[in-house]
Amino acid sequence: MASVHPVDRIELGGIVTIRDALLAQQRQGRKVYRLESGDPSFSIPGHVAEALAKAIRDGHTHYTPGAGIPELRQALFEKLVKKNHLPLTGPDQVLVTNGAMHGLYIAYRALLDPGDEVLMPDPTWTETADNVLLAGGEVVRVPLGPQLRYQAAAMAEKITPRTKALVINSPHNPTGTVMTREELQAMVELAAQHGLWIISDEAYEDILFDGRTHLSPGSLGYERVISLYSFSKSYAMSGLRLGYVACTDPQLLERMTKLLRCTINGVNSATQHAGVAAVTGPQDHLAAMVAEYQKRRDVLWGALAHCRLLHPFKPEGAFYLWATMDAAWEGYQGQRDGWAMTRYLIDAFGVGSSPGEVFGPQGKGFIRFAFACSSEQVAGAAELLRQAFA
Ligand SMILES: Cc1ncc(COP(=O)(O)O)c(C=O)c1O
Known part of the structure; x- marks a missing residue:
């Protein structure tokens, strides 16, 4: 059997593809919400x-x-x-x-x-x-x-x-x-x-x-x-x-x-x-930063906690919200997996996310939202998600 080159065992990266799609839309003047990746919105101290x-x-x-x-x-x-x-x-x-x-x-x-x-x-x-x-x-x-x-x-x-x-x-x-x-x-x-x-x-x-x-x-x-x-x-x-x-x-x-x-x-x-x-140096930026992340967590979790079609876990740390997709979700373009939901959220609302599948087989049926982007972005996306999954 031909051996597989070690580098060919990995992929180019699912989240990068989503990010690039959002950035391309942003360049064309569309308002997008960057909840696909975990890049802190804060400036360095x-x-x-x-x-x-x-x-x-x-x-x-x-x-x-x-x-x-x-x-x-x-x-x-x-x-x-x-x-x-x-x-x-x-x-x-x-x-x-x-x-x-x-x-x-x-x-x-x-x-x-x-x-x-x-x-x-x-x-x-x-x-x-x-x-x-x-x-x-x-x-x-x-x-x-x-x-x-x-x-x-x-x-x-x-x-x-x-x-x-x-x-x-x-x-x-x-x-x-x-x-x-x-x-x-x-x-x-x-x-x-x-x-x-x-x-x-x-x-x-x-x-x-x-x-x-x-x-x-x-x-x-x-x-x-x-x-x-x-x-x-x-x-x-x-x-x-x-x-x-x-x-x-x-x-x-x-x-x-x-x-x-x-x-x-x-x-x-x-x-x-x-x-x-x-x-x-001083570490006081940390408390302020974490307090802001916690507020974003609460806004996003608050928007999704009572949704019919998504069921979020309340994050205890980091800046990711992991949610189960409800079986009642009708799907998008004939598909009902995490990629379909991610594509749907980008196409319909300009909201970024990451399909659970990219994190392993157990991620199937889940979706991840990052709340590292600005509070304004998180609040905007939270409102759109509330409407999408009510
Ligand atoms: C769990 C985990 N480990 C490590 C890293 C890498 O961080 P760095 O930017 O230092 O390479 C990340 C980045 O998202 C991460 O989520």
Whole structure:
């Protein structure tokens, strides 16, 4: 049998197609609502913008050490120990990446041998799975349980001699659930029993609603954890591309450092200086940002909660609302799946969304709305959705 090239195992990306369609309509003068993707509407904090400009004025426009500038690695190390309670011993255990997406790429590439299996929730953020395939691994999807909760017992049933790792993503994209301490502990215990690695994607660690707090799996006493973080959501720095990975295993750190050299040879120098200002400076923008996200959540959830044709889950964190499509929905152009609903919402109202299918087989029959776009956009879309699905 002819072998399949690893890159041909992944697709161009469903959400990107939707975004491009919306942007094309916007260019033609149509009002569109950008609820398809999770790009924060906020500007970066003022002192971060100033640090970015200053870095350029000061001539920080050259190659940097591949794993990140020392000031940033030190600042991240201190943050990870103080805020996330990770058992790190020094900044050499922190690597600066081109966003958490790139962190996932190097983490899987460093960890997996061809054919190794990685357990992950179904639904899951598309690129979490794609990066496993790119690294030659196999994706093993485990449906979330009732009320979209992670279930260690269901994961345990899927463990084979080839299982290398399991993915934890809390707050979770696409469902907006936040794992409880007990749920996290159960996952850590499962990993410990079988010697598995935990890939902990904490990109949304700061976006939590109704007073919830974030707990890092790496703080729970088990060492085999690769923790991934992003500046995209906490500091609205999505376009500046900055993330980081923490881990205590010397071999993995060495492998990931080699991958950094050969994939990016260091993140954009000015962005890294902005990152230092972001982590070491005032954090008060966070409370304001999260309060605004929570308001948007409430507006969107409020509009959909009593709809006949869509049944939303109330997001606990991140900025995604996941909703079940009611069987009574009549469909669009002869189709009744998530793609049909997404196309319908774009064609009829200019409202973007993501079909549940792009997040895995269990996403069938669901649709995801992102409320990272402006409050005005969310409010406008909420009203249109209320009308569409009343
Ligand atoms: C769960 C999850 N992890 C990681 C990322 C990647 O973030 P970054 O912009 O840092 O690459 C995203 C972005 O949407 C995400 O949803």
